[in-house]
Structures are given as structure tokens and as C-alpha cells.
Amino acid sequence: MKTSRILSAFALPILIAAGGTSLLAESAREESQGMVLLRGLPTLDTSHSVAIVELDPESENFGKILSEAEQPDMAEPFHHLYYSPNGRLYATGLDPTCSLAEIGLVRDSSGAPQVSGFECLDTAGQMVGEDIMWTTSNGSEYMFVTFMGGLGGDDGGSLGVFDPQTNEVVKVIEARKSEIAEGAPYIMYPHGISAFEDRMVISSTVHPDLATGVGNSITVIDLNTLEPIQTITVEGETPIGFPSSPVEVLFARPSIHPEIEPAVMVNTMFGFETWSIPYDAATKTFGEGKVIYSGTENGTGVPLEFYGTEDELFISHALPGVVKRYDLSKLPQLVSSGPDIVADPGAHHMIFFTSASGRDLIAVQNNLLNLGNAEANDPTDVDFIASVNANTITVHDLETGERLGTVNFKETYRKGVENVEGLFGSGFVHHH
């Protein structure tokens, strides 16, 4: 039932010898292990890979790659990891030849997880996959994927709707600004995705080439009809002279915390702001958006991800490389719940777990974009705003923010670090 476009189905990956198997067999405590996407660096002659890394600073294996498998032979690596509700692992990809893939995982005779293969999925031409969300439309569950490049072109971008069992494309939702009536809702360079009841929101971020165009809005999708019904501009300050480039969105909703008043929260990558757009569930209408956090006023830039625990919301800011934390119950207001977690430049994705002794920890992946530099031919040399690629994962005490350890992937493994996810989603809590 699956289709494969680039690679034969679940072709065996190339397992990279790193003493990994024996280490992994010894490391039965999986909650502190991260599933990490690593980017090979052309100038360092390394390959893109998926690795399982020990992230508990109390472990003697801290920072070690326990298992590693090379990604399919592509110019650009996989970008994001997501576990489906049934525990299947997916990766979105920056490379147009493999913009969405399923990663096979099995356990060997020691009980250790192993990557068994990759399958690039047929996306019906949609390119540059970003975020994935599983939710329902008219009672049926679907896998929704944002494709920042969409079907191509200067104002492309699409929301792919997939059958969550077969991975087959059910629908491509596209609404090019150049092809719709004046004032009609459009979809352009979508990246972030979130949903509440029968409303989904996706962001309009930036053309994948970072040059053709930049977005400044979010688009509302009616999950009953799977059609765009409204585009809302989210733009305030322009500290670097670009449109705001909304990136991740979070539909704050009572299912996250019962005291939350529904609202769409938006981080603007180039506006350095976090916005809140109130939502009236009774009338299904969105109110006027407002800035609830200003990076220019607070010395931060490039806000990226929303992550949550049971009682806190965390927002990463690539500049200077911090994670700010807020009382989850107070959303959509941003009420601080503690000191910043000072990570490294490029603070981006994160996971939550406990150490062997029971200490609550947060690990932050610190790389904004590994988009390459033509002159140096080294993806990690790109600093189109400032220094935003530390190539590290930093591990901190969750309560105090104290840094307990740092894994520098460029120094140790000659690779960049693209994404981190908990092994079997242990660190994944209402990311959308």
C-alpha cells in the first residue's frame, strides 16, 4: 500500500560503525536517549545520518552515539522527526527528492533499537517538508504535513493531507496568492501547524531558497472542508528589514490545560516577536492579534519552537540562544515561570527527560538552519542573521536551568545537528 518515489522500500541503511551496537546493548535506560538527525558537512567529508545519542550527563556514555544509520544519499538531510500516534517514525526533508520519509525501527536481540530502513514517500510533488500533525477531519484521522516549497514556484507552498495508515496523499491543499482572487485566503511557504476542534492554522514562513519571498501571515484551514478560509497578517516590528516570517504556531487550547482560553500563538522568525490571536470557539472567529513578546525589547531574536510539559510552555530563541519558560495555565498570556535556560546560539528543538538519579532535565538542540554556504561549501558556515549554528546539544537541569553538559557534534563527530527528538517521543509534549 505504500509507494516509494526515490528509494526502494525500506532499503537497508548503511549502519555506521561506532561501537554502537555494544554501547546500545548496554544502555537499557532509553528515556534519556535522543533520536538525532545529523547533517554531514561537505568540507569535513561526513554524511547525513540518524543517530541515537545518550543525553544523560550522569551516564558514562553521555554524548556518545549509541547507534547510527546513514540517511539516503541526498544533498539535503532530513529536517524534523515525528512519531505518529501509533509509534511510527516520520521525517520531513529539505531535499526535494525526499521531502517526507518513514523511518523503520526495530529491536535487535539485545532489545536495543535499530534503524531498519528509510522509505521516501510519494508526496504528489510537494517539496521541502516541515511539520507534521495528526488530527481528524469529519471523524477520520489524517496526517497533515506542511511543505514549504509546495509544488514549486515563487509563491508555492502546500498542506499535504495523507492517509495515516497507507501514507498515500489524500489531498494537496494549495492556494497560491498569484492565482486567487484579491483578498481570498492564500497559502504560502507553510511551516508551522496546529489545530483545535475543526480549525487548523499554518504559518507562511519563507521561500525555501531564502531569497524569493518571505511570508508574514497565518492561514486558517477549515477541517470540515479541508479548504483555506482566512489569512491573518502577523507583522509588527521588522528588526532586520524582512517581513515577519511566522514560523511555529501553537493553537493554545483547553486540552493542553483546562484553564487556557483558546488562542493562536505565533513566533515570527524575522520579527523576533510572539503573537497571540484570540479564538472564539462558539462563533469560530478569530480576534485581533497582538504582540505578547517583543524580542527587540528583550534582547532576543529568531523565536522558533513551542514545547510544553504538564505545567510549563517553553519557547526557544535562536539569538542569543535561550529557552524562555512560562506558566502553561496562563496561556495565551506569557507569564514567566522561571529563569531563562541559557543554551547556545541557534537554540531550537528540545526534549524533556529524567536523569538516572531522577533529576528532571531539558536538552536543547542548537542549530537554526544548516542551509549551506556556496563560497565555503560548508552548511554550518551560514550565518545570514548572526551566529546561530552552535552545532551542539546542551543539557540543563529543568528546574534551575543549570547547564550540566554539552555535546558538540561538529567537534566530536564532524557533523551538524539538525533535530532532536526523544527516543519514542519521550520528550514530545504538545509540540503543536
Place this chain on the structure above:
Amino acid sequence: MSKACLARASYITTRLRSSKSKKAVCTGLTAVLASVLFGSFDGQGHADPTPIEGFQAPFVFGRFTVPADNPLTEEAFELGRNLFYDPILSGDNTMSCATCHEQARGFTDGRARSVGHNGEELDFNAMALGNLLWGPQLFLWDGRSPSLEHQALQPLLNPIEMNQPLDALLDELSASAHYQEMFDAAYGEISEQAVSKALATFVRLLISADSKYDRYLRGEIKLNDQEEHGRKLFMAHPDVKTSLRGGNCIDCHSQFVTAGFAEGFDGFSNNGLDPDTDLKPGLSATTDYDGDHGKFKVPSLRNIAVTGPYMHDGRFETLREVLNHYNEGIVLSSTLSPLILEADNEVADPTQALGLQLTEVEIDAIIAFLHTLTDEAFLSNPKFSNPF
């Protein structure tokens, strides 16, 4: 102290504990379910045991561990399989492990309570054997065996079950050229430890992972509407406030393995079968803690449609009777699981909960889903069958 002495001591201790209430006996050797996933499994005799090749288990079943001193090898598996099916393991050579653990029944015997070598009925229902690498790593209904190696000898030593003195068994095995060769290839000697290790290896490799549900999890098929309805109910704890209807199953039977939780004693529960006055010791016989009174191991629901009768004492003949129990038959007691106590699809106040109060349609749906856990390949896999 030798392993044989340890095993006997454990049995005697169990007998003494059990005599406080009703006699507790081993329910039978934890049996063997075969994985359809490891294909090359020939078990030819070798001087050096051969690691299992091509072994693959589902990732979502979770981490498992195998004792370092009893690695999974083809020779150990094949020896364990032979022992499992051989009546030589009983004192009068009339019963094998398979007497109470039939492959086609998910390695159960179809009886409410198993019958020992002399025809005496035991206190407990024969536990299904499958996917024991996962779930609680304390074995038997009351968790008194801390490992499969330990558990393997309990039914043999039990005078009501197989009544097999180990010394006599070792003499019989030593007299067999067939077993001399197999033990030599697997462990290099015939010993109590080798017997327990071989049986434990066979049981460990009884992996059921190709049911309709497994194929659904792998994305190979879709469940039909009724099965999918049942799956959603299975996975949901009812919440009247949010109109979420649920069968509350997953609160005890973890999502993919459908067994009890592996951590500590989390995989043991009092599921509301009896009042305090009639509760059996259950886990408390192992922990000597009153708060564990009436708690029994939460079994895997894999192949549940073929492993009836149900519960630790086999009191329910059918899955519908089981569902009716959870729906309207919960009996209050001091150690009743709070997750069961407060689960009600109609009453919002958990202190007033009456039972699941599912509709007939919902009960039918859950039963339909439970049937998707039947793994026909496992139940008929020749690698797990009688080798004689």
C-alpha cells in the same frame, strides 16, 4: 546453595505463604510463543552456541533485557523447545509443559483451572505464554518468580503439578543421548541451571507480532469500522466532562504490548472481582504487603480470543462476560485499582462511579478489537510446535 535447592526453597516458601489462605500453586510453566520475525532458526548442534540470527522485534513493544548469563541462542531455543514438549519433565512422565500450554490456544489449556499430574485441580488458570520479554518481569499470577529462569522450574517441583524431583530429572536426561547432545551444544553440560535456562529461552522467544493489530500498527492494513471503534475505546479512559467514552483497558494493558506495565509492581492489579472477605493473597504473597492483597498480574491480551476462560481463576468463560464484569460487575474492596474504581462513561463524579456503563454496541466493538490481537501465524508457527 545449589540452584535446585533455591528452586525448592522458593517452592516451599510459596507453599507456606499460600497456606495462610488457600493453597497457591504454580499455574504451569510459562510457555513458549514463537516469533514470526526471526526466520533462520535451525538449532543445529554446535560446540559454540549460535546467536539468534535475524532476530527483529517490534520497536514499539519497548526495551527488553535478556540475562547476560543466558543469551538467546539457537541451541538453547531448540533444547528448550524439546524440553517444553517432553513428558520427561514430570515425575511420572505423563505431563509436559505443553499439557497445560497448548500452542493453538495461545499456550493455555482451555480450562478454568489447570489439572495436575494426579488429576487434582490447581488454584489458578494457566497463563498464556507470549511476549514475555515485555510486561511485568515478575512471573506467575502472584509475581513470585523474579525471572523466567526461576519460574521455569516451579511447575516441575510442585507436587501437585508435575512433581518432578530435579535430581531424578537430571538422571533421566543424562541417560538420553539426544539430550546429552543438545545440552552439550547449548550449555556444555546437563544441569538444573541448563534446564531452566533452556526453558526460559524458549519462552522468551515466543513472540507474537503478526496479528491484525500488528499489521495495522505497521501500516499494512486498516481495521474495519467496528474494530477501529473498539481500538479507540480500548485506548481511552472515560471522561464524561469532555464526552470521551472509553473502555479503560489501556490503563492496565499498555498500548502496544497490551500487557501490564513493566515497572516494579505496576503490572499487578486488583480488578474488582471479589470483596475483601474473599480476596486471595495475590501479589501480597510475594511482597508480604497488605496493600497488595488481591492484586494479580495483568496479562498480555495478545491472542486473548483463544485463551479463555479468563481471570486468574478462570471464572469467566467468554470475553463478553469479562466486559460485562468491567461494565457493571465491579466489586469494591480495599485494594481495588483506583483506575477501575473511577472509570464510568455516564457519571462524572468518580466517587459515584458504577462501572464503565458502555453500550452493547461499544462492548461488541471492544470485543471485535480484541479479536484483532489473534496472531494465527504465531498459533501455528512450526518453530514453536511439538518437535517430537
